Amino acid sequence: SGSESVGKSVKYKITGIDPGAGIMQATEEAIKEYELDKWELVSGSGAAMTASLKKAYDKKEPIIITGWNPHWMFSKYDLKYLDDPKGVYGGAEEIHSIGRLGLKDDHPEAYKVLQQFKWEDADMGAVMVDIQDGEKPEVAAQNWINENKEKVAEWTNGVNKVNGDKLKLVYVAWDSTIASTNVMKLVLEDLGYDVAISQVEAGPMWTAVADGSADALLAGWLPVTHQTYAEKFEGKYEDIGTSMENVKIGLTVPEYMDIDSIEDLKE
Numbered sequence: 001s002g003s004e005s006v007g008k009s010v011k012y013k014i015t016g017i018d019p020g021a022g023i024m025q026a027t028e029e030a031i032k033e034y035e036l037d038k039w040e041l042v043s044g045s046g047a048a049m050t051a052s053l054k055k056a057y058d059k060k061e062p063i064i065i066t067g068w069n070p071h072w073m074f075s076k077y078d079l080k081y082l083d084d085p086k087g088v089y090g091g092a093e094e095i096h097s098i099g100r101l102g103l104k105d106d107h108p109e110a111y112k113v114l115q116q117f118k119w120e121d122a123d124m125g126a127v128m129v130d131i132q133d134g135e136k137p138e139v140a141a142q143n144w145i146n147e148n149k150e151k152v153a154e155w156t157n158g159v160n161k162v163n164g165d166k167l168k169l170v171y172v173a174w175d176s177t178i179a180s181t182n183v184m185k186l187v188l189e190d191l192g193y194d195v196a197i198s199q200v201e202a203g204p205m206w207t208a209v210a211d212g213s214a215d216a217l218l219a220g221w222l223p224v225t226h227q228t229y230a231e232k233f234e235g236k237y238e239d240i241g242t243s244m245e246n247v248k249i250g251l252t253v254p255e256y257m258d259i260d261s262i263e264d265l266k267e
């Protein structure tokens with residue numbers, strides 16, 4: 001066919017995000033399972049990945065990235081997941097709220113909010129797009145809360161106000177988690193909590209909850225994406241509840257690329 005192989009066209013590179021992310025471990029495993037010997041996974045950050053995506057997409061050039069839903073990039077660009085016949089990336093994943101041991105006794109009101117915290121892809125997406133359009137995360141979060149009082153009222157249903165109790169949430173700079181953490185910060189502050197949010201890498205995020213130095217994380221992607229962390233810290237955290245279902249991770253490419261499966265990368 002004379003057409004250059006996909007691998008050659010992207011110099012056998014997959015453009016990833018921060019090295020501790022579960023999708024990065026899954027992609028290293030995919031490189032092994034699909035015998036993508038010449039391929040390498042390039043780590044960086046979520047922001048660097050989406051900047052590379054924009055650069056390639058604007059010129060209709062090939063690029064392969066580590067993608068996930070919810071993410072604003074799927075509404076901004078025409079993207080598709082590569083089929084994963086070996087199931088390396090798992091199926092429908094869920095986002096869990098993970099709390100330190102003792103949180104329920106120390107802060108029963110906050111615990112109950114996290115238990116009742118549930119929203120959809122579209123809710124989180126609205127906050128992410130607002131941020132992507134230049135709004136500050138805390139303003140985008142407040143905008144969403146103002147528009148969704150009834151949904152927030154479900155989260156705080158039956159929860160008493162508190163008087164300045166301190167809470168610390170940890171998160172990673174993934175667009176989805178920046179959105180959820182900023183919304184939850186405002187909801188808990190509205191109940192009277194003094195909330196600090198701290199941006200760390202994925203490993204330190206789980207470690208902080210497991211060692212009790214943070215109260216909760218809102219980005220427990222399970223059962224597959226964060227399986228390594230969940231196993232490593234087994235017994236040292238409490239899975240408080242699922243805030244979102246049917247989320248997904250996988251290798252992602254622009255629709256204009258004529259490949260459909262991870263198997264196609266072997267050529």
Ligand SMILES: C[SH](C)CC(=O)O
Nearest residue numbers: 021022023068174221
């Ligand atoms: C980047 S996804 C939100 C989560 C993960 O891959 O760890």
